[in-house]
Amino acid sequence: MSGQVIVVTSGKGGVGKTTVVANIGTGLAAAGHKTVLVDADIGLRNLDLIMGLENRIVYDIVDVVEGRCELKKALIRDKRVEGLQLLPASQTRDKTAVSPEQMKELCQQLREEFDFVIIDCPAGIEHGFHTAVAGADKAIVVSMPEVSALRDADKIVGLLEASELTDPYLIVNRIRMDMVQRGDMLDVNDMTDILGLQVKVLGIVPDDQSIIVSANRGEPIVLDNRSRAGQAFRNIVRRLQGEEVEFMDLSQGGLMLRLKRLVGLAK
Amino acid sequence: MSSLLDFLNRLFGRVEKSSSDIAKKRLRLVLVQDRSNMSPEVLEELKEELIGVLTRYLEIDEVGMSVELDKSDDSVALVASIPVKSVKVRVPKIRSLEPTGVSE
Numbered sequence A: 001m002s003g004q005v006i007v008v009t010s011g012k013g014g015v016g017k018t019t020v021v022a023n024i025g026t027g028l029a030a031a032g033h034k035t036v037l038v039d040a041d042i043g044l045r046n047l048d049l050i051m052g053l054e055n056r057i058v059y060d061i062v063d064v065v066e067g068r069c070e071l072k073k074a075l076i077r078d079k080r081v082e083g084l085q086l087l088p089a090s091q092t093r094d095k096t097a098v099s100p101e102q103m104k105e106l107c108q109q110l111r112e113e114f115d116f117v118i119i120d121c122p123a124g125i126e127h128g129f130h131t132a133v134a135g136a137d138k139a140i141v142v143s144m145p146e147v148s149a150l151r152d153a154d155k156i157v158g159l160l161e162a163s164e165l166t167d168p169y170l171i172v173n174r175i176r177m178d179m180v181q182r183g184d185m186l187d188v189n190d191m192t193d194i195l196g197l198q199v200k201v202l203g204i205v206p207d208d209q210s211i212i213v214s215a216n217r218g219e220p221i222v223l224d225n226r227s228r229a230g231q232a233f234r235n236i237v238r239r240l241q242g243e244e245v246e247f248m249d250l251s252q253g254g255l256m257l258r259l260k261r262l263v264g265l266a267k
Numbered sequence B: 001m002s003s004l005l006d007f008l009n010r011l012f013g014r015v016e017k018s019s020s021d022i023a024k025k026r027l028r029l030v031l032v033q034d035r036s037n038m039s040p041e042v043l044e045e046l047k048e049e050l051i052g053v054l055t056r057y058l059e060i061d062e063v064g065m066s067v068e069l070d071k072s073d074d075s076v077a078l079v080a081s082i083p084v085k086s087v088k089v090r091v092p093k094i095r096s097l098e099p100t101g102v103s104e
């Protein structure tokens, strides 16, 4: 068996990489695919917290590459979804603790066991970035509809190309349709216009307070059937499996939809 | 509230460009510049290859030659200044018959 290795990256920090990894990973596993999440943000370990698995960590990625423990022993089983595992980052070491060659080797081992290997890349364009992307077949670039995030995303698209990761997917995170409609936020079309034809939009995730709530609880929002952001992530998961899924209409996410839901005209 | 304000502004002819249009325009321009960043090594390589091609036709002053990427607000141009000493009077040979002397 040879699974697919997907790295989630952005350039700019704080745009939602870890959130995306947690949700598409959980979604893929819930759909029946054996999935492993790799936290490559060494020194700033966070994926465990978002997944609610922080209390189960014994070994981490650096222990594995330095040979202190077997890969299997370092993997943590998710508590909700069958077939989902996490390889946590080290919190005490820094980005140089894993080399690109070691990451390639690790991905090779993981793809033997799993259908999907999803890597959470650190912010920035230095060593940590080059290591995180080293073993990947495909890249997802996460960006926000905002000038600095987009400029950095463009830079990342160029660097990915130099690492032979062409035609990346784009996830637009934290879009606010009220602002788009007012002319105060770039739309998805504006973003693809700017970034060029080679990027393919994989999904659009609304800015949604429930993501913060789900992070508080350590439960990925993709499992919440009532949440719009959760729906957006479920759509992304279906597209990753090769399905054609229309983009959600986010424009009526406000009061109207809530009213319609109340009277049973929408779900 | 703000859309009412927008409406009134438009009504009284104060059409302002939306901030997303401004963002789009600014990003377009800045990315042209970002993407055109060529490392000095690559630029040097380009120069060497240019010399290789040019000397088949011209005798040029390699020392006085300059090749630069010129960035203005909304465009990037490759600007080369190449002093020509003389033009070689000959029919250029077909490429494949002669090694070009251009190194990879």
Ligand SMILES: Nc1ncnc2c1ncn2[C@@H]1O[C@H](COP(=O)(O)OP(=O)(O)OP(=O)(O)O)[C@@H](O)[C@H]1O
Pocket: A010, A012, A013, A014, A015, A016, A017, A018, A019, A020, A041, A122, A123, A173, A174, A175, A205, A206, A207, A208, A209, A211, A212, A215, A229
């Ligand atoms: N769609 C969203 N709506 C609301 N909040 C969001 C959304 N996506 C992410 N966030 C919040 O934004 C913050 C940053 O998200 P996250 O940690 O996933 O980003 P990151 O790119 O992994 O950051 P870093 O570069 O530091 O690793 C978190 O507090 C997260 O809950």
Ligand SMILES: [Mg+2]
Pocket: A017, A018, A019, A041, A046, A120
């Ligand atoms: Mg992160």
